[in-house]
Amino acid sequence: MSGLPVIKSRKLEITYNIPISKTVRFWEGLKEGKILATRCRNCGKLHFPPAADCSQCYSSDMEWVELSGEGRLVTYTHVIVRPKSFQEEQPYTVGIAELKEGVKVLAWLTDVKRKDIKIGMELKMVPKQLPDGRIAYVFKPLTTRE
Amino acid sequence: MRRVAVIGVGHSRFGDRQDVNVKELAFESVKPALEDAGLTPKDIPYVTVGSIGVWYEEPLPAVAIAEYCGLTGAGLVRVEAACATGSAAVYSAYTAIASGAVDLALVVGVEKMREVDTSLAVELIGRAGSYLWEFEYFGMTFPSYYALYATAYMNRYGATEEDLALVAVKNHKYAALNPLAHLQKEISVEDVLSSYMISWPLKLYDCSPITDGSAALVLASEEKVRELRVDTPVWIAGVGYSSGSSTLSQRSDFLGLDAAVKASQMAYRIAGVRPDQIDSANVHDCFTIAELLAYEDLGFCRRGEGVKMIRDGETEIGGRIPVNVDGGLKAKGHPIGATGVSMIVEQTKQLREEVKPSARQAPMKNYIALTHNVGGTGHYCYVTVLKR
Ligand SMILES: [Zn+2]
Numbered sequence: 001m002s003g004l005p006v007i008k009s010r011k012l013e014i015t016y017n018i019p020i021s022k023t024v025r026f027w028e029g030l031k032e033g034k035i036l037a038t039r040c041r042n043c044g045k046l047h048f049p050p051a052a053d054c055s056q057c058y059s060s061d062m063e064w065v066e067l068s069g070e071g072r073l074v075t076y077t078h079v080i081v082r083p084k085s086f087q088e089e090q091p092y093t094v095g096i097a098e099l100k101e102g103v104k105v106l107a108w109l110t111d112v113k114r115k116d117i118k119i120g121m122e123l124k125m126v127p128k129q130l131p132d133g134r135i136a137y138v139f140k141p142l143t144t145r146e
Numbered sequence: 147m148r149r150v151a152v153i154g155v156g157h158s159r160f161g162d163r164q165d166v167n168v169k170e171l172a173f174e175s176v177k178p179a180l181e182d183a184g185l186t187p188k189d190i191p192y193v194t195v196g197s198i199g200v201w202y203e204e205p206l207p208a209v210a211i212a213e214y215c216g217l218t219g220a221g222l223v224r225v226e227a228a229c230a231t232g233s234a235a236v237y238s239a240y241t242a243i244a245s246g247a248v249d250l251a252l253v254v255g256v257e258k259m260r261e262v263d264t265s266l267a268v269e270l271i272g273r274a275g276s277y278l279w280e281f282e283y284f285g286m287t288f289p290s291y292y293a294l295y296a297t298a299y300m301n302r303y304g305a306t307e308e309d310l311a312l313v314a315v316k317n318h319k320y321a322a323l324n325p326l327a328h329l330q331k332e333i334s335v336e337d338v339l340s341s342y343m344i345s346w347p348l349k350l351y352d353c354s355p356i357t358d359g360s361a362a363l364v365l366a367s368e369e370k371v372r373e374l375r376v377d378t379p380v381w382i383a384g385v386g387y388s389s390g391s392s393t394l395s396q397r398s399d400f401l402g403l404d405a406a407v408k409a410s411q412m413a414y415r416i417a418g419v420r421p422d423q424i425d426s427a428n429v430h431d432c433f434t435i436a437e438l439l440a441y442e443d444l445g446f447c448r449r450g451e452g453v454k455m456i457r458d459g460e461t462e463i464g465g466r467i468p469v470n471v472d473g474g475l476k477a478k479g480h481p482i483g484a485t486g487v488s489m490i491v492e493q494t495k496q497l498r499e500e501v502k503p504s505a506r507q508a509p510m511k512n513y514i515a516l517t518h519n520v521g522g523t524g525h526y527c528y529v530t531v532l533k534r
Contacts, residue, residue, distance in 0.1 A: 002164040006261075009203050018278055049279045049393060075301075075400045077293035078346040079285060083269035086285035094284055096294060096395050106280050106395040119301045136283035 022052035025064050030127040030135045035069045037103060038062040048103035069125035070142060071099035076109060076117060095139055097123050111140045147244040151371050151379035152532070154183025154364030155491040160479035161328040163358035168202050168258040169214035171360045175484075176215045176254055179362035184374060185250070187216040190364075192242050192251040195224045196235030197483035200270055202258035211254060221248070228274055229432060230521030231255065232361070232486025233528035237385050239365050249370040255487030256360035267356050274522055276393040289353050289433060290345040291394055291523035296435040297347060298400035303450040305438070307347055311338035312456045313434035314351045314476055321473025323506045328357045328479030338434075352434040357479030361487035363494075380494045383419070383514075383533040386412030390524040403524030406430075406443035410518065410529045414445075417531035419514055421445040424467055426496045426508035428489035430520040431474040440518050441469070444529070468508040471496075489517035490530060497534040510534075 029036035042059035076095035156179030195208035227234035232255035239251035321327035341350035388408035429440035438452035461469035493515035
């Protein structure tokens with residue numbers, strides 16, 4: 001900070017309650033060890049992130065389908081300088097992978113040494129329990145036997 | 147559609163501006179813009195304000211700035227298009243005049259980003275994408291989004307960290323000549339390579355700084371230009387725009403920005419110009435990789451050849467097409483809402499051939515200039531072609 005005269009404003013803390021009613025099946029799926037997406041029954045488009053409404057044909061007639069989670073790394077970065085709410089984390093690696101089913105996903109890439117990461121490497125997307133009790137998903141290198 | 151010209155420009159000093167609040171900062175560019183146009187606030191019927199806000203205290207910056215600058219009563223709107231906010235504010239004013247609704251409009255781009263601490267600024271910008279799917283669990287930052295492009299580009303075309311550093315070295319060289327720039331100092335490739343890692347492969351000197359600043363324009367219809375006997379109107383010859391997916395994962399590839407390709411093709415078509423006719427350009431170099439992508443997306447060179455352009459000095463003054471000779475976002479600074487307006491201020495001055503010092507003046511052959519302003523990570527794009 002510059003040391004110039006300022007008035008420190010009132011503190012404001014914001015937390016959003018993000019509605020997930022229409023995609024709650026995805027979050028339940030993670031708890032069952034599954035990666036789910038929605039598929040439009042009208043035009044067949046596969047949606048990840050899962051969507052309740054089809055951006056391609058405007059139908060809202062969707063079905064849930066399970067993805068293999070298997071795919072290949074398209075690109076990645078190591079996040080060193082982190083946002084304020086991620087200060088407690090160690091630096092992390094984020095990748096984008098294209099799954100066998102054709103959708104692309106962004107997630108942390110874990111369980112691999114930085115020097116072993118290569119664009120095109122085979123990955124598996126798996127649910128991951130977070131320390132705060134919530135559930136998310138990460139990529140891990142795909143090994144023939146887990 | 148009627149023809150529209152830039153008839154007044156104003157620009158604050160960019161930097162860490164904790165000596166002023168957002169209204170005082172806007173005043174620093176509004177006053178010279180009106181003076182340049184020979185007008186007073188009473189002459190202005192319509193005002194567009196480009197600002198993201200959130201990092202400063204005013205939730206309604208447009209009304210606060212209008213009151214402070216004596217513009218209360220004018221038609222007023224605040225515009226948001228992420229880092230392309232400034233260009234979107236210009237486009238909003240442009241269409242108001244081109245449509246015949248008004249004959250004059252004032253555009254103010256302003257951002258005050260240093261009233262919050264750096265890690266909060268990093269958080270707020272990192273959230274600007276697809277919050278739930280790419281931030282909530284994965285903590286992406288703005289440098290990280292562009293780092294995904296850098297990794298893919300380097301892997302595909304064999305570009306190196308040294309190549310990226312050349313962009314920073316060039317833009318710092320020109321910022322050192324620009325008294326309004328945030329980082330007025332030359333740097334070396336070694337300085338870039340040894341700066342600390344932000345989001346691999348991007349290091350501190352690959353990134354634009356967090357900057358406060360404002361820029362302003364007065365736009366006028368052709369009738370008004372004649373009525374006011376404006377000496378050197380700079381015409382908005384064409385504006386192209388497009389947008390990209392909110393989630394980065396849905397992009398077709400990470401080697402270029404589709405929104406920028408579409409926006410530039412649209413702008414060239416409307417203006418009736420080709421990329422090889424451009425005398426001077428400002429491109430959106432929020433990160434060094436972004437400038438290389440811009441060369442290719444704008445058709446200044448073929449895919450994968452952006453790296454050759456920077457290695458060969460083709461985008462320096464004396465090269466084929468000078469780019470960001472005001473220092474760019476990289477070294478002039480990137481006060482988000484002001485950036486697109488600042489680009490058009492710079493290119494207006496280039497076209498009027500009044501850039502000081504003259505070492506920063508691009509030679510004019512066709513009197514055609516271009517600005518390329520990307521919002522977020524290719525989430526929005528506006529390309530504006532200007533002609534004298
Ligand atoms: Zn459909």
